[in-house]
Amino acid sequence: MPKTYSQVGPVARALELLGERWTILVLQELLRGYHRFNDLMDAVQGITSSVLSARLKVLEGHGVISRKFYTEHPPRADYHLTRKGHELGVVAGAMAVWATRHFPDPSMFVHNVCGDPIDVAYFCRHCEHEVRGAEVELIIPE
């Protein structure tokens, strides 16, 4: 299990899962469509099999991925993001967009319909527009 922060609040809770080294890189490859252990090993360069195995177990325990056997003899499983897991895509996306903007890196994320750069932003589906950080409020019921 991940080390825990003596912290409350949603960011700290997300970090209990996401804050471990390698976890977000494993998630990124699952989002890209790698599902099998050996393919994930190849995709996440530098990860060891024991670390990958541990991270997959934690992600499965949190319901972020599900494991399915694709052969019975020998038993071989692959890993698929659940809906909860797919919703983490924007976390990796937010990091990636920030990095392409601020590191000396010629790559960029664009909207493939118009070709303009993509942002990651707070968005209100009710108002159907982007929301500034100052208009975001954390509600904690009594």
Added chain:
Amino acid sequence: MPKTYSQVGPVARALELLGERWTILVLQELLRGYHRFNDLMDAVQGITSSVLSARLKVLEGHGVISRKFYTEHPPRADYHLTRKGHELGVVAGAMAVWATRHFPDPSMFVHNVCGDPIDVAYFCRHCEHEVRGAEVELIIPE
């Protein structure tokens, strides 16, 4: 300096900075308006002064925060997010929104204008609307 991943790509590059334990929690408190070392120590429960000091140095080295002296005798500095740092707010926001949605936690992020839940999403300023992940493309120039 942070440990490096033997990885390329913008997510890995962002993680060189953000992937160290405590860094995002420190960022969160800077976003909330804590600027002084002792206030950050109080806000990030459980962090040690040596870890906080190390994280602030790395953030300053990456241009995410700037340090300003507010008294000369004795020398006392405070820390402010740069524009590059403020733009990391949505990374913490994306984690927080995901956590409030998926952990058994009664708190939620709302748009303080209409009261509806907030999302974090890919957004195209040119098209002025939300963009699905499938419409986001990473362009790597030759």
